[in-house]
Amino acid sequence: MSAIIVVVYLALTIVLGTWVVKVNKNIQQFFVAKRQLSVGLIIPLLFSNIIGGGGVVGNASTGFSIGISSAWSMIGMAIGTILCVLTVGKFYRVYGAKRNAMTVAEVYKYRFDDRCRLVVMFLVTVTFIIILSATATSAAAILSPMLGLDTTAVIWGVCALTIILSLTGGLKGIAWMNALHTTVMYVCTFIVLFAAIKAVGGISNVVSSVPPSYFRLDQPNIPTVIAWTMGSVFTMVTSSMVVSVIYGAKSNQVAYKGVSIGAILVIPFAVALSLIGVCGRAVIPDSPANSVLYNMAHYCGETYGGLISMAVIAAILSSNIPTVFVVSTTVTRDLYKGYIRKNASEQEELRFSRIFIAVLCVVTTIIGINAKSILSLITGAFQIVCVTGIVLIFGVYWKRVTNKAAFWSMLVGGGIALIWYIAGNPMGIEPAWPGIIVTTVVLVVMTLGSKEKVSQGYLDYKQIEREYDQEMKDANGGTG
Numbered sequence: 001m002s003a004i005i006v007v008v009y010l011a012l013t014i015v016l017g018t019w020v021v022k023v024n025k026n027i028q029q030f031f032v033a034k035r036q037l038s039v040g041l042i043i044p045l046l047f048s049n050i051i052g053g054g055g056v057v058g059n060a061s062t063g064f065s066i067g068i069s070s071a072w073s074m075i076g077m078a079i080g081t082i083l084c085v086l087t088v089g090k091f092y093r094v095y096g097a098k099r100n101a102m103t104v105a106e107v108y109k110y111r112f113d114d115r116c117r118l119v120v121m122f123l124v125t126v127t128f129i130i131i132l133s134a135t136a137t138s139a140a141a142i143l144s145p146m147l148g149l150d151t152t153a154v155i156w157g158v159c160a161l162t163i164i165l166s167l168t169g170g171l172k173g174i175a176w177m178n179a180l181h182t183t184v185m186y187v188c189t190f191i192v193l194f195a196a197i198k199a200v201g202g203i204s205n206v207v208s209s210v211p212p213s214y215f216r217l218d219q220p221n222i223p224t225v226i227a228w229t230m231g232s233v234f235t236m237v238t239s240s241m242v243v244s245v246i247y248g249a250k251s252n253q254v255a256y257k258g259v260s261i262g263a264i265l266v267i268p269f270a271v272a273l274s275l276i277g278v279c280g281r282a283v284i285p286d287s288p289a290n291s292v293l294y295n296m297a298h299y300c301g302e303t304y305g306g307l308i309s310m311a312v313i314a315a316i317l318s319s320n321i322p323t324v325f326v327v328s329t330t331v332t333r334d335l336y337k338g339y340i341r342k343n344a345s346e347q348e349e350l351r352f353s354r355i356f357i358a359v360l361c362v363v364t365t366i367i368g369i370n371a372k373s374i375l376s377l378i379t380g381a382f383q384i385v386c387v388t389g390i391v392l393i394f395g396v397y398w399k400r401v402t403n404k405a406a407f408w409s410m411l412v413g414g415g416i417a418l419i420w421y422i423a424g425n426p427m428g429i430e431p432a433w434p435g436i437i438v439t440t441v442v443l444v445v446m447t448l449g450s451k452e453k454v455s456q457g458y459l460d461y462k463q464i465e466r467e468y469d470q471e472m473k474d475a476n477g478g479t480g
Helices: 002-023 027-035 039-051 053-066 068-087 089-099 104-111 114-147 151-200 203-209 222-237 240-248 252-283 289-300 302-340 346-368 374-397 403-422 432-448 456-475
Strands: none
Touching (some): 039 053, 039 151, 039 240, 039 252, 039 302, 053 068, 053 252, 053 289, 053 302, 068 089, 068 222, 068 240, 068 374, 089 104, 089 240, 089 252, 089 456, 104 114, 104 374, 104 456, 114 151, 151 203, 151 289, 151 302, 222 432, 240 252, 302 346, 374 403, 374 432, 403 432
């Protein structure tokens, strides 16, 4: 029965994606939905992007290992998306409308320079490659035992499906598919949560059956929790999917409302996943951590195993495809169009993007086959790229921030965070700490040491912001 449910669900997803491909006739429609995203489409885009396949399995497995504190990473992402629209949402909208910007890295070129654009492109691409590779383990942990298939076969099957769906949908197509995925994730996960709590004997039995630390919010330790949260918060300020939504929204108000609702919906969902992991610790303590989500659901009954499998498939598809899409958009616009072939036509851009999507999926699948800890991959990746968010907020609100200060702070801070991550967190310190500290110190010292009292990039931004505000005022009949 579970296998039939999976096949039907996948078939429905493919049909929906294939239908939407017919409307993606140009680069604006494919990358930013011709700036016509509604609140109803923004909510599932943001929710499913934050949750992700790796996040679903990773949150439950880390909840199994340390308790409800595992939800902090997703909660940080929710906070970060709201912070993004409140602090730099208009900044992105201005450059999207006035300079036709479609990626995160493009706005760094306009506010700072091409060097900053390259650094951001590199950090964003590396981060999302790490995140994409984590979903291979997620797929195998759930689908292999459910379908009775070889793990490697499942991983490559997910790779092939991701390529097919990424090539069809475009941003609006992804939004429509994610509306389906988000509904499935939410409904199935909470049904399984209630069944899990009942199987343990009620919430009081859950609390008494696990160590007291499992219901504390400072596990495994306070510095790690802060690093997880900060990494997630500042990463979302420059999250490619959040920014794509801001670019693609019908208006500022639509972007703010859609992003805020999508982010708020994440918080109870993250806690629910952690609690399922805690329930697993109470009744099946010998379960492999990465498989506890499915094992706990299956412990409640075969039907629940099928439901959670659907939820994980929905999470994998809803996060894999947008992540592949935004990495492809970044590389296409900021490397191919920006440097390799500046005069490329829209059709050439689309062709390059689709080829890159296929290559990216294969490469990240190969990397992901050896992935072990899902949540550590995701949180580590966020802590690498979060330095770019810090620099952008400084750059939008501090008029003295220079191109040189932005470039060197991101290069050195992001480089140190990446090296720290690769080195396996020396001394037990998370990458966010050295990355954020070094980035902030370099940025502040170099900015204060500059002879410029107001940077040219800041003046340029304020000029086009005034033009944008006037256009919005005129469009609204002079009422602002």
